[in-house]
Amino acid sequence: MRKKELKLVVTFHTTADAMAMEQACGEKKVPGRLIPVPRSISAGCGLAWCAPLDARENILEVMKEKAIEEEALHECMV
Amino acid sequence: MAFCIACFIRDTAGALGLHSAEAVQYARPEIIGLVLGAFLISVATKEYRSTAGSSSMVRFVLGMILVIGSLVFLGCPLRMIIRMSAGDLNAWVALIGFILGVLILSLGTSLLKSSTSGPGSMHAPILLSLIGGLIFGAVAQKSRMCFAGSIRDVILMRNFDLLTIIGGFFVVMLIFNIATGRFVPAFDTPGVIAHSEHLWNILGMYAVGFAAVLAGGCPLRQLILAGQGSSDSAVTVLGMFAGAAAAHNFGLAASGTALDAETQELVAGAVPMNGKVAVILCIVVCFVIAFTNNRSEGK
Numbered sequence: 001m002r003k004k005e006l007k008l009v010v011t012f013h014t015t016a017d018a019m020a021m022e023q024a025c026g027e028k029k030v031p032g033r034l035i036p037v038p039r040s041i042s043a044g045c046g047l048a049w050c051a052p053l054d055a056r057e058n059i060l061e062v063m064k065e066k067a068i069e070e071e072a073l074h075e076c077m078v
Numbered sequence: 079m080a081f082c083i084a085c086f087i088r089d090t091a092g093a094l095g096l097h098s099a100e101a102v103q104y105a106r107p108e109i110i111g112l113v114l115g116a117f118l119i120s121v122a123t124k125e126y127r128s129t130a131g132s133s134s135m136v137r138f139v140l141g142m143i144l145v146i147g148s149l150v151f152l153g154c155p156l157r158m159i160i161r162m163s164a165g166d167l168n169a170w171v172a173l174i175g176f177i178l179g180v181l182i183l184s185l186g187t188s189l190l191k192s193s194t195s196g197p198g199s200m201h202a203p204i205l206l207s208l209i210g211g212l213i214f215g216a217v218a219q220k221s222r223m224c225f226a227g228s229i230r231d232v233i234l235m236r237n238f239d240l241l242t243i244i245g246g247f248f249v250v251m252l253i254f255n256i257a258t259g260r261f262v263p264a265f266d267t268p269g270v271i272a273h274s275e276h277l278w279n280i281l282g283m284y285a286v287g288f289a290a291v292l293a294g295g296c297p298l299r300q301l302i303l304a305g306q307g308s309s310d311s312a313v314t315v316l317g318m319f320a321g322a323a324a325a326h327n328f329g330l331a332a333s334g335t336a337l338d339a340e341t342q343e344l345v346a347g348a349v350p351m352n353g354k355v356a357v358i359l360c361i362v363v364c365f366v367i368a369f370t371n372n373r374s375e376g377k
Contacts, residue, residue, distance in 0.1 A: 013131070015183070015230075015294070016372075019183075019234065022234075033235075034234060034235045035235065035237070036222075036231060036235070036237055036239060036240075042125075042127070043120060043123075043125035043127070043219070043222075043306055044303070044308075045222045045224055045227050045240070045294075045295070045299070046294075047234065047235065
């Protein structure tokens with residue numbers, strides 16, 4: 001099994017925002033991927049963006065540029 | 079047959095006096111158990127969170143669509159899987175519609191909150207139903223079991239976690255059905271409460287898949303989310319009751335293929351004209367909701 005690492009996890013208000021995030025990060029070559037929202041964050045079942053901790057600045061920049069609003073930023077083991 | 083959220087909501091709506099179709103009136107302990115089970119386990123594991131979000135009225139309408147579509151097909155996604163496992167080919171046909179409905183995700187609509195002698199007379203003993211519902215509710219809460227969500231995760235993330243749960247459920251039911259000789263691969267099996275109007279099976283489930291994606295979960299998931307504190311889902315569930323009432327008050331629900339008790343003739347189940355019009359309207363409404371909520375950049 002893959003080793004769990006501390007990652008930056010961004011949750012969104014809507015699935016569409018999460019999908020927009022995937023597209024935007026793809027265009028800007030910002031690292032990360034879509035994952036199901038980790039259980040430790042919410043018992044819900046949405047999508048979240050998971051990225052290395054050091055990509056935080058890049059990610060915030062992309063979100064500002066594309067007007068993607070996060071629900072919350074978490075640091076957790078994924 | 080076994081377990082169906084749309085049918086149980088319909089029966090409960092009947093028991094509450096929301097419609098007067100006599101064959102389908104019974105306050106299903108399973109529904110109560112499902113919500114209670116999800117509530118209790120989420121409180122016990124500290125996952126209960128009271129949340130409310132957006133678009134209450136739209137969610138209400140989506141709840142109605144979920145049940146109207148289901149009652150035209152004669153079953154919610156859960157029952158679709160159960161019917162598939164019993165060999166009912168109509169359910170396999172309907173699966174096409176359901177998947178197509180979920181595929182609407184590609185539109186990227188933004189309503190979804192990511193955080194967030196009639197059937198009525200055939201029922202299990204009350205206590206057993208309640209306990210069954212409680213356990214199933216708790217399991218569904220822990221596993222995040224969702225029929226729409228499982229297909230969504232595969233499409234968007236190539237993530238098979240949720241689909242595995244549904245797949246496991248299907249395999250268990252399949253083995254059970256084969257072992258007990260209930261597996262009959264056919265279209266018109268009397269007693270299954272199904273009909274073979276393929277187009278309407280597909281369109282009914284298409285509406286359900288579409289509405290489920292917009293509302294963020296299939297009928298089962300809505301109940302569970304309501305149990306763990308989502309007011310959004312609770313509104314959707316209220317809409318489901320209204321949809322069930324409308325389906326039977328306005329003659330939208332389909333009838334199942336059955337054996338006439340007197341003549342021993344097979345009477346084919348059918349979707350009434352009202353039901354066909356309602357399904358088309360439901361799909362149109364889904365498109366309107368999807369496009370008016372489409373994510374616009376820089377809003």
